[in-house]
Amino acid sequence: MRRIELADKCCRSTKETEYKEKNCSSHSSKETGKSSCCQSKSPAENHSVKTSCCGSKEQHTAEKTETLLDPLPSGEKRSYRIHGMDCPACAKTIEKGLRTLKDIADVKVHYSTAKMQVAASSQEAFNPIASEIKKLGFSIEALHQGDTKTFDIEGMDCSSCAKSIENHLNGLPSVKHVTVHFSTGKMKIEHSGSVKDVINEVSKIGYQASLQSGKKSIQKNKNEQRVVILSGVLIALGFIGSFYGMPAMMSAALYFIAMAVSGYKPVKSAYYAIKSRSLDMNVLMSAAAIGAAFIGEWLEGATVVWLFALGNYLQTKSIERTRNSIHHLMELAPSEAWVQVGSELMKKPVEDITIGDIIVVKPGDKIPLDGEITRGESSVNQAPITGESIPVDKQIGDAVYAGTINEHGSLEIKVTKLIEDTTISNIIHLVEEAQEQKAPTEAFIDKFASIYTPVVFILALAIMVFPPLIGFGTWDGWFYKGLELLVVACPCALVISTPVAIVSAIGNAAKHGVLIKGGTFLETAGAISAVAFDKTGTLTEGKPNVSDIKALHLSEEELLSIAFTLEDYSAHPIAKSIVDYANEKGIQPQQGELFKNIVGKGVQAAIQGEIFYAGNLKLFEQMNADVKDAKKYIQEQQNKGRTAVIIGTQNQIIGMIAVSDTIRKTSASALQALKQSGVKQTVMLTGDNEGTAKVIASEANVDRYFAELMPEEKVEAIKTLQKEGHKAAMVGDGINDAPALAAADLGIAMGGAGTDTAMETADIILMADHLDKLSHTMKVSKKALAIIKQNIWFSIMIKVIALIFIFPGWLTLWLAVLSDTGAALIVILNALRLLNYKE
Known part of the structure; x- marks a missing residue:
């Protein structure tokens, strides 16, 4: 194939960083002071942080992950978001420009996340930063500088609960910013108060907050279990007693106590939801139960509350499995390590170990920190990091990772990363961040639910009032139908259908050594029809x-x-x-x-x-x-x-x-497996001559190849596939192939376990150098999409059937509750299948 001429020469591989720095700084525009190769958009327009000079996709990474920058020197530190960067050379330009300012100790700018960290020796040193950034042709936004903490939230039943917590806390003067993620059960809050204040405020709404830790509490589940059992026993006593001559007042009293026991939490949550202008499931269920009691249907009211409590308990137990899908990773790395001090060994907490220390790992022990072997040979089980089932032989000079298992010989390891920077810590961080990102389907359903719920709520009130008002039927009859409609208005199963499936799929992939950086990329992977591979180091x-x-x-x-x-x-x-x-x-x-x-x-x-x-x-x-x-x-x-x-x-x-x-021995079989997973075309991109490319393409069994390409010309090859109507993925090493990874609909990096750049550049990361993980990724994605569709259609069908059954009088209030909580539980259990999905 002839070389493809690339129109926009701004795109470069990271091998050409020096070239870009020289040209982007020396040929800067007089008007903007910005690299001339990076002027495709004004800073004001470029808030999406696109690599527009490459015509590439939006860098979702900038919105979905925290910056993994090198540690800055001690002193005052601040973080910013930079708008207007068009290529990695822009980041270098900013770093060089700010380092010339007085009292600035260091600057780190990360192009792919559009974030900047600045360390300075005084507060005043930060003042000229904004004007200096403007001179360079970019715009700057200060990120939250307050005390941001992460809490585990227990008791949320659907995303409307998360919204209620956000609305309540945002109304407090001490809270600057708060986000609650239902899918992971976590809350990130920036506030000036104490941790106890936050916990108390969350408790007021009916939920429990605890400062994030690796330990899980089971007290809440036990309490909920007792509440469900007690209220269930009371309802059973009242119901059975009514057949054996128990006075009606006594039965009603038992039903009332049962409602009070299991209804306290939802009524309390409903009060704060209304106060914070939220219309969540607690409001709807509480209104239905109180309404049933108001018209004398004590058994129905008590049954509604009990079924609601039972459904929530079962949902919580089920969804905890998805929230803990990568929790086992946190427990893999030991909390202590044997450190060599002179001729002696001392046991130290991993938090007290610094870079350069020598740690000793005995046969059968887990490796506590990332490092490099300085003495000894062994086989190391790297399954927690790479998903490889076969141990890898390691010798002097080889890298090892925290959480992996030393199978045989004793090893002396020089520590290269602190506990918070280890590969396994980055994996946990990236997966948790990914699980908090909303996929397009999930965002659409949340928007739909936010309209659907109030519309049906208003309709329920109208049904309660207008028909009897014009003399059509009785007040009791229409009031009861309105209560049923209130319960049906709760879109819990529909809202929960997507996030649980996405969290489960991302957790499953992580266990197999594949990091998917969010629901968006999970959905994209299921639609990929063409996969392009870099030759060197990928297929070979x-x-x-x-x-x-x-x-x-x-x-x-x-x-x-x-x-x-x-x-x-x-x-x-x-x-x-x-x-x-x-x-x-x-x-x-x-x-x-x-x-x-x-x-x-x-x-x-x-x-x-x-x-x-x-x-x-x-x-x-x-x-x-x-x-x-x-x-x-x-x-x-x-x-x-x-x-x-x-x-x-x-x-x-x-x-x-x-x-x-x-x-690679696995290349041909991996590509064949990709075809079986639904990929229509496999492509090889290489800088080699036509003859070499043809031979390798034949051995790898790819459908076509592009030869004699410069690194930047791979971008044009990806565009060619996209123009042909393909959803194209690019597989590379995450360094030299950065422009092509960005230009593709899906960027997939290999060997993430040893390459921080791969983790930052790509949308999906194969932790090991094994292409056979690709087919599993595609199949997990397609399975997730299939389950999401099943869940959505099932949820809608249940709602439609319930709505139809209301007016002929076939639907009872307790059946309405059962249809809602039961549907939500079925949806969760269906999504849980993804946790154990195997090819």
Whole structure:
């Protein structure tokens, strides 16, 4: 394929950062002071933080994750959001510009999240930042600087409960900002009061708040269980007693007590919901129960409240499984570690361990912190991080991760990350953030429910009043129908149908070593029809291996011995592959001297008094050697996608060694599995020549390929797929492929366990270098979408049937409650299937 000319040269891989810094700073516009390659939008217009110079999609990452920046120096610190950045070079420009200001200690700008952290030695140093940012051509927004804390909230039954809590707390003068996420059961609040004040205020509304910790409380469930059992027993006594001559007043009293026991919480919550102008399920159920008692239907009223309490208890028990879908990850990393201090070992809490400390991990123990092995060899079970079931062999110099299990030998590990920065901490953080993001379907349903509920509520009031007012039927009859409609107005099952499925699917993927950064990307994955792969390091191993040897005038062993001697001097990846191959074959190097590196051509050394060379064709042509046979061999190897190294003297070529980047063993099977999961087209993107690309494409079994591409030209290849009508995903390493990952409908990065950039750039991260995880991701997404559709249609059908049954008088009040709470429970249980979904 011919090279595709890219119109917009602003897009660059991160390999070209230096080029961009130079050009974006030296060719800045006089009017804006901003990089000329980044002027496709004004700062005011560019609030979505688009890579508009690449014509790429909106960077959702900027809205959905917290910045994972390097720690700043001690002192005053503030965070900001930057609007108007169009390429990563803009971030570098801002950093350089602000570092020139007085008393600014350090600046970190993260392009993909559009956030900036500034450390300064005084408060006054922050004052000129806004004007300086404006001079550079961007706009700035200060992020919340207050004391933000995260609380676990217990007792929420649907997203309307979360809204009621938000509305109540936002009315308090001490609260600056609050968000409550029903799907994860968490609340983030910025306030000037105490933790106790927050807990008390949440308690007033009928919910329980606790400052976030890894420990789970079960007291609430026990209390709810007692309430349900007690009220159920009271209702049963009243009902049975009525058949054995119990006075009606006595039965009514038992029903009243049962209503008071199980109805206290919803009535209290309803009061604060009305006070905060929310119309949640507690308001509707409380009104129905009180209304039933008002017209003398004590048994119905008590049954309504009891069924509501029972339904909520069962829902809470069920949904806790989804909220805790990654909770086991938090318990994986041990809280203490053995630290080597001189010649002794001391046990320390992981919070007290600093970077550079040496920790000792015994066989069978869990690794407490991320680090690098300095002594020992072992097999490490990395399943919690990468989803790999087979332990990975580790030796000196290899990276290991907190929460993984040391299977065999004792290891000494130099700590490289603090507890809050470990890979497993980042995984937990990213998954929790992802679970809090609303997918398009969920956002639509929430909007629909916010209109549906008040409309039906008003309709219920109208039914209670207008028909009997005009003489059509009795007041009691229409009042009862209105109460039924109030219960039917509660859209709990519908609202809960999507978030529980999304949280379950994201949790399932995380357990299999796949991080999906939000419901939006989960839904997108289910619609992908074409997947493009970067070749090097994605479809292939990313490192060369010896694939063919041709010896002339001597044996292969002798040729390898000479090549070993020559290449052992070089640090080139191809030379290293030849050295590794010789070592594997047990070949011994010869005695060499006078080693010399010939830049861009090869190496030379004296062996037994004669000068030998290892290099490319150009080197031997310059020495006027006979290269006729070598040329033919090189051409043959190039047609197979290989690179040939020539070995010889000035007068004679003694052999050739062909080296190639071998395809991953799992590539072909992984692509086949993708096809079975519904992907219509697989594509390879490479900078290699046509011949090499054709060979690799054939081995990997991809449908088509784009060859001879510069890194930035991969963006145009992705656009070509999109113009053909495909929803396109791009799979790369998250670094060199950043522009293409951003341009695709879905960016998927491989090897996230060792690459922070991959975590920040892509929408989906494969923690291990295994393409076979891709098909599981697509299938989980499609399964989630199918379950969401099932839940939505089931919820709507139940509501429609209940509405139809009201007017003929077929629906009783307790059946209306059962239809609502029962439907919600069925929807949750259906979504829970995703937690244990396997291919």
